[in-house]
Amino acid sequence: MEEGFDRYTFQFAELSGKVDYCAFGKVTRDFLHGFRQSKHYEVMLSAFLHRLFEEPELVSPANLKSLENALVDRANAILSEERAKDKDRLAKGRKPVYELQESEESEEExxxxxxxxxxxxxxxxxxxxLREEERLAAREEERRRNEEALRARARQVDTKAMEEMLQNAVVLNPGHLKPKTGGKQQQQKKQVTEDELREMESQVAALMKxxxxxxxxxxxxxxxxxxxxxxxxxQLAAVQAKPKSQDGATTSKKAPMQPKQINARAAELKQKLSKLTVERTRLALQMKAEPxxxxxxxxxxxxxxxxAQLKLEQA
Known part of the structure; x- marks a missing residue:
């Protein structure tokens, strides 16, 4: 019988007068009686009471009396069910359900x-x-500092390793290297030419730039x-816009250098090349670590x- 009823009727029915409300009340009474064991009982009852409280003057006294009787019957049925359970509890020497609930509620007040x-x-x-928010903020700040310290340590390790590897390195022009010879020539120091000296000077200038x-x-x-x-x-646009003749080279010829002067200048340039190479590598690693x-x-x-500036100067 329960499948034949529509519980949504109580929620969406359109009532316009006393006759509708009276019929609605009678139907409600029958539904309450038929659905007293249904899981939708509370939904239907609350829906009807909601309609009742909206416009109570449209509900007749007879309808209210019928509703009252239905509610009393429902309350008596619930009480009978609880008392039936109490018989089993009393047989086992326990307190009735309603007494136990009252005592528990009084203790939990x-x-x-x-x-x-x-x-x-x-x-x-x-x-x-507030303390919890401060604790979380402190933990986040500590985590950020630890991550920054780890990144800095990684950069230092890479930089130190490269500096150690290049500490004794000397930049030479591979085109000027010659195979070693034996005998007395191996013991003699190689004489650096003026062309090689100018090449080393250009390398120093390039590394410096x-x-x-x-x-x-x-x-x-x-x-x-x-x-x-x-x-x-x-600046780049200004350099590219200059004519070649404006910065043309007008350098005068220098007096030829003595072999000792060339060797001393070459030794000085080698030291500069080595130092500049290490510094350039360190800066390049730092640039790579912070892209x-x-x-x-x-x-x-x-x-x-x-x-572009160098091309103008050499033109």
């Missing part, structure tokens, strides 16, 4: 708190929440990078500017 106690409890709760470019890029903050990049592009698109673009523009 919380004492009434004063306004001062409530205010103090609220302050304690807020203080606990590269070191300056790396230092400029690394020392520029992220906020200053856009302005620095714009300035470098303007940034604008820094890489700025470095490329500065390199192009210096190469």
């Amino acid at each position: 919380e004492p009434v708190l004063t306004e001062e106690e409530l205010r103090r409890q609220e302050e304690e709760r807020l203080e606990r929440e 590269e070191k300056e470019r790396l230092q400029t890029v690394l020392e520029t903050s992220e906020e200053e990078l856009p302005a620095k990049l714009t300035e470098a592009k303007e 940034h698109p604008l820094r890489e673009e700025l470095l490329s523009v500065l390199q192009t500017r210096d190469e």
